[in-house]
Amino acid sequence: MTVTRPRPEADWAIEARGLSKAYGSVSVLENLDLRVRRGSVYALLGPNGAGKTTTVRILATLTRPDAGQASVAGHDVVTERSRVRRAISLTGQYAALDEDQTGRENLRMMAALRGHSRRAAARRADQLLERFALTEARGRRVATYSGGMRRRLDIAAGLVGDPEVVFLDEPTTGLDPRSRRTMWKAVGALTAAGVTVLLTTQYLEEADRLADRVAVLDGGRVIAEGSPAELKKTVAAQRLDLTMAGHEAYEAMAARLAGRLLHKAPEELLLGVATDGSAAHVRALLDELDPARAEVERFALHTATLDDVFLELTHE
Template sequence: MPSSVMPTPKVETATAAIAATGLRKAYGDKTVLDGVDLTVAPGTVFALLGPNGAGKTTAVKILSTLVSPDAGTVRVAGHDLAARPQAIRAAIGVTGQFSAVDGLITGEENMLLMADLHHLPRPEGRRVAAGLLARFDLTDAARKPAATYSGGMKRRLDIAMTLVGGPRVIFLDEPTTGLDPRSRHTMWQVVRDLVTDGVTVFLTTQYLEEADELADRVAVLNGGRIVAEGTPDQLKRQIPGGHVRLRFTRPDAYRAAAGALPGSARDDEALTLRIAGDGGQRDLRALLDRLDAAGVEADELTVHTPDLDDVFFALTQETPR
């Protein structure tokens, strides 16, 4: 499928939370990023998707000042990466793939350690730590060693630690990998609450459903390049394959429906018909009218519209898992 990038809503580079142009990075003869352009509006969630090894983590490391690009310009929180990296570090928070929580000390001590690293006065540090522990529902466990926390609790503590310095831009690199479904949904609500507070979230994830749920805009990185960008709905509309599936239990009803719907894909063994379409209200009404005119009623009707999984597989040419 050809690459396609939907027009980015007008965001001036000077006011963008994150703006990268012509970003390049290579390790030896392996090019990881090959001319990546990104613009992220303030107070939004931007999701960067891509197969393993596509360069997602490298992009996060560059944008968060951990790695220098070989070429390109970067501005984060209004600061130029080349000229003011320290100002960027003061304005951002980073939660990597692997927890930064120290399991040998308590959750509260982890928070106070972060407050000290941010040079907060001791009374203010304690106030900020207590507030964040309460916000992330960790007050009862605050004085227990972090090694005793569940995976979801450690992830929440990790993000709480990231917020000690009051960052306006947060990088979350695969924040829910390895979490159970309940903990993942809890993390999703944490991200939504951050954005409600005006924080900009740059998210990389292995879960396509996660990007669909959270992201205002999604970019797909493949082969070191952005091969598509847009809102989740814009990207899904690019992918063919939407259809309505009708299932019948009676062979005579199945045959009558097949006659009334020429061009439908038949499965004579399963007694199902597949009719191409986007499942919109008008198409469904027309389909049901044709069945009514033929005096046929389907036992089951399901609508499949392309999702971000379909987008991902089409753009990265990966085999669906």
């Protein structure tokens, strides 16, 4: 009997090798490698101009790379563009909706364009309106929707065709905290259904909460990649924040700690150093740094966040 073995790449919804892109003399991506496992959430972080949106545009077949190869849902983004587009959904930073139609009409129109019958289009529209908490507003014109409602409807429209891979380019920019949490729940529901999500975001808390893996881009290169927990450990799992008693004490301590500092906030007279978080290590640090107990006014343990990772790796 012949046993069919799955291809090694079957686990990967997105693969990119050596992607490069330049606009004139400006290099945007330089030899970028990326692999995203099926059914996971993968976040791209980086300062403005790091290459996040360019990466998404290449993977979504909107821009051709100058060099390198990439596949999405098993299809090459250059030679099999139409197959890639049938397998993906792309939601950009701005909602692309017909404001004169209602929310339900927008989704029914999208479903009809995907080849659904009228009955199937109506059913699919109602399912998505419920998933994104828009059922009560389904009969209102989109022009009356809040920013958060528009973003949710925009993503819902991209899901009409049951894509395998969803690209979300800064999906919650400008949203209030309640709308952001609704979006997070929707992303969680997508991955629970086996959909792969690649998102770019400026909110590090968002990547920390949603992403299985995170890549930090800077200067068109991946400078770090791993789970949020793994990346935090590269900075320090815990940080001891010391609030100094005055400016002189702050400057003196900052000079003594020069190579050990993880965090500085002069306006708050605050300095951060690495610790393992244990009581014994915290006591030892305080005894070492302020034996006279005169310079440190108070202290606090701080769990490392992706903000710390981002600032450390991108030197901002």
